[in-house]
Amino acid sequence: MAKNILIIGAGEGIGLAVARRFQTEGFTVALSARNLARIEADARELGGRAYAADAGDFGAVREVVAQAERDLGGLDVLVYNVAVPNWKPASEVSTEELLHDFRANVGGAHAAILAALPSLKARGGSVLLTGGGLALYPGAQAGSLAVGKAGLRSLARSMHAELGAQGVHVGTVTVMGLVADDQPITAAGVADAFWTLYQERGAEVQYRG
Numbered sequence: 001m002a003k004n005i006l007i008i009g010a011g012e013g014i015g016l017a018v019a020r021r022f023q024t025e026g027f028t029v030a031l032s033a034r035n036l037a038r039i040e041a042d043a044r045e046l047g048g049r050a051y052a053a054d055a056g057d058f059g060a061v062r063e064v065v066a067q068a069e070r071d072l073g074g075l076d077v078l079v080y081n082v083a084v085p086n087w088k089p090a091s092e093v094s095t096e097e098l099l100h101d102f103r104a105n106v107g108g109a110h111a112a113i114l115a116a117l118p119s120l121k122a123r124g125g126s127v128l129l130t131g132g133g134l135a136l137y138p139g140a141q142a143g144s145l146a147v148g149k150a151g152l153r154s155l156a157r158s159m160h161a162e163l164g165a166q167g168v169h170v171g172t173v174t175v176m177g178l179v180a181d182d183q184p185i186t187a188a189g190v191a192d193a194f195w196t197l198y199q200e201r202g203a204e205v206q207y208r209g
Contacts, residue, residue, distance in 0.1 A: 004072040006030040009081035017187035018194050030068040055082040055108035065115035075119045080109040081130040090143025105148025124167045131174035160203045169201040176208045184209030
């Protein structure tokens with residue numbers, strides 16, 4: 001049976017690299033991002049589908065999952081690769097701003113997982129989340145993002161323990177640094193880590209390049 005993957009947050013960088021990595025392994029690919037125009041050409045190149053959704057809009061996230069399931073015939077892998085790039089210290093972030101960021105950083109992941117869960121259970125599928133080193137080593141900057149990555153990691157760990165017994169794998173690739181072609185951590189390298197996590201069905205891969 002052909003396998004299908006939906007990547008929410010599939011812009012340039014990690015999301016697109018993961019799409020290409022799984023496509024080379026025979027997966028049919030569906031991409032989602034806020035800006036549809038940015039991903040349509042990539043979806044065509046990969047022979048897949050493209051959808052628009054704001055990850056902070058839970059209704060839109062649920063609809064993207066439902067549409068991808070209808071178009072592809074089910075989901076085997078759900079990837080959530082969303083982060084609000086807020087680099088301010090925690091004391092300079094308003095409570096409203098913190099919660100706004102958390103909606104996309106964590107809430108959208110939770111909404112997507114719940115929406116995809118029946119399909120994933122039926123197909124023994126996987127949820128793969130893009131984590132970050134800020135979850136483990138928060139610093140003076142990026143207070144909101146650190147809270148988000150810590151929340152995402154906790155969500156992944158909790159659901160890994162809960163859903164594994166139901167045949168659904170949940171794991172996170174914790175990216176331990178900045179991603180750039182001239183750095184040890186590259187998008188292609190992170191994509192390889194996603195493939196390893198998928199194959200091994202572990203709780204976490206901490207990727208340092």
